[in-house]
Amino acid sequence: MHDIRMIREAPEAFDAALARRGLASVSSEILVIDAARRAKIQAAEEAKAAQNAASKEVGAAKAKGDEAEFERLRALVAEKKDDVARLTDEAKAEDQRLNDLLMGLPNLPYDDVPDGDSEDDNVEIHRWGTPRRFPFQPLEHFDIPGVKPGMDFETAAKLSGARFVLLSGSVARIHRALAQFMLDTHINENGLTETWAPVLVNDAAMYGTGQLPKFAEDSYQTREGMWLIPTSEVTLTNIVAGHTIDENYLPRRYTAHSQCFRSEAGSAGRDTAGMLRQHQFEKVEMVSVTHPDKSRDELDRMTACAQGILEALLLPYRTVVLCTGDMGAGARRTHDIEVWLPGQGKYREISSCSVCGDYQARRMNARFKPEGGGKPEFVHTLNGSGLAVGRTLIAVLENGQQGDGSVELPLALHPYLGGKTTLDPFGTLI
Numbered sequence: 001m002h003d004i005r006m007i008r009e010a011p012e013a014f015d016a017a018l019a020r021r022g023l024a025s026v027s028s029e030i031l032v033i034d035a036a037r038r039a040k041i042q043a044a045e046e047a048k049a050a051q052n053a054a055s056k057e058v059g060a061a062k063a064k065g066d067e068a069e070f071e072r073l074r075a076l077v078a079e080k081k082d083d084v085a086r087l088t089d090e091a092k093a094e095d096q097r098l099n100d101l102l103m104g105l106p107n108l109p110y111d112d113v114p115d116g117d118s119e120d121d122n123v124e125i126h127r128w129g130t131p132r133r134f135p136f137q138p139l140e141h142f143d144i145p146g147v148k149p150g151m152d153f154e155t156a157a158k159l160s161g162a163r164f165v166l167l168s169g170s171v172a173r174i175h176r177a178l179a180q181f182m183l184d185t186h187i188n189e190n191g192l193t194e195t196w197a198p199v200l201v202n203d204a205a206m207y208g209t210g211q212l213p214k215f216a217e218d219s220y221q222t223r224e225g226m227w228l229i230p231t232s233e234v235t236l237t238n239i240v241a242g243h244t245i246d247e248n249y250l251p252r253r254y255t256a257h258s259q260c261f262r263s264e265a266g267s268a269g270r271d272t273a274g275m276l277r278q279h280q281f282e283k284v285e286m287v288s289v290t291h292p293d294k295s296r297d298e299l300d301r302m303t304a305c306a307q308g309i310l311e312a313l314l315l316p317y318r319t320v321v322l323c324t325g326d327m328g329a330g331a332r333r334t335h336d337i338e339v340w341l342p343g344q345g346k347y348r349e350i351s352s353c354s355v356c357g358d359y360q361a362r363r364m365n366a367r368f369k370p371e372g373g374g375k376p377e378f379v380h381t382l383n384g385s386g387l388a389v390g391r392t393l394i395a396v397l398e399n400g401q402q403g404d405g406s407v408e409l410p411l412a413l414h415p416y417l418g419g420k421t422t423l424d425p426f427g428t429l430i
Helices: 004-009 011-019 027-064 067-103 153-160 169-188 203-209 233-240 292-312 359-364 389-400 411-417
Strands: 123-128 244-246 252-261 280-290 317-321 333-341 346-355 367-369 380-388
Touching (some): 004 027, 011 027, 027 067, 123 292, 169 292, 169 389, 169 411, 203 233, 203 359, 233 252, 233 280, 233 380, 280 292, 280 389, 292 346, 292 389, 333 389, 359 380
Antiparallel strands (some): 123 317, 252 280, 280 380, 317 333, 333 346, 346 380
């Protein structure tokens, strides 16, 4: 959500920033509604003042025995009371119109975000590792012989439909080991606080992080009106919703391993093979709540935390800055980390780290009290995958595959697998 005072003071700059996202000018519409709202509020205040003044004079007219003046003043009090109620309701209606309009607008990109229309305009800022050269044609994860016994799409489709998977045996164990390794790394090395939170949330939580109102079709809603989280960004960020915290409480850095659910609306025909794009998946999420002066540096820190997981697993990757046309609605700047998948012969997204500024904080009314005193300010929020567990599983399997159908597993995972080092061609950990 945006600061209406900023729009009043610099409407052209606001429109110019939205134009970088390909949106038409909207400040004039916002300011018309804002002016109408403020006029209604002022008129209601003036009517209330007139009501109060007339109320004081009613008793004096009665005491003087001036019935005509008494009746006139009493009628005026009733009239002004009705005016106050009507104008207050009209002001609330204009305020709701303004709120709905602002809630539906995306965040403003930072000046250093590259302009562009699609992923083709993203800018690479970092690359690590060299893709392995295979003496054979590398397979996609679901075709590797050692993986097939533990990755069942047919049974999952019978149970739930397309874009679900049933993991079992050794593959399920590797998947679990990856999540545990990620959590331990973020907790023990990166200083994040482990959190376990609900995967069902209410409307307010989804509004707070920006999934509602515009992106409702991307998520699942229960018959009772609750929402299945698309990522634990929703729950972790909303921990501070409605609070005014002390500045010395910042930064707050959270991590959680959770199930995530996305309808993948509008993605028909994309990545339908394998488990790259699923309706139900797991992620280890990172969320930071910071002082406004520290949020840009926190983005680089969060990105490094996610990159460190890939480096520990010896997975080649590259990091790109998303252009204005490819960036999520709530972000001011986003770093996507893309891991090398030899089965596809390309880099694919495995983490997206974004700084949102005060966009989510305004929606959630999350503030902090400056140490030196003064008016409370909105916090800044950030979120990032650290990492998407299923996609990391894909990367580990494809990068570690051998010519005989087995998979050599990264050294970092060996302690989480009871010392096992390899998935053999028949799907057994050895």
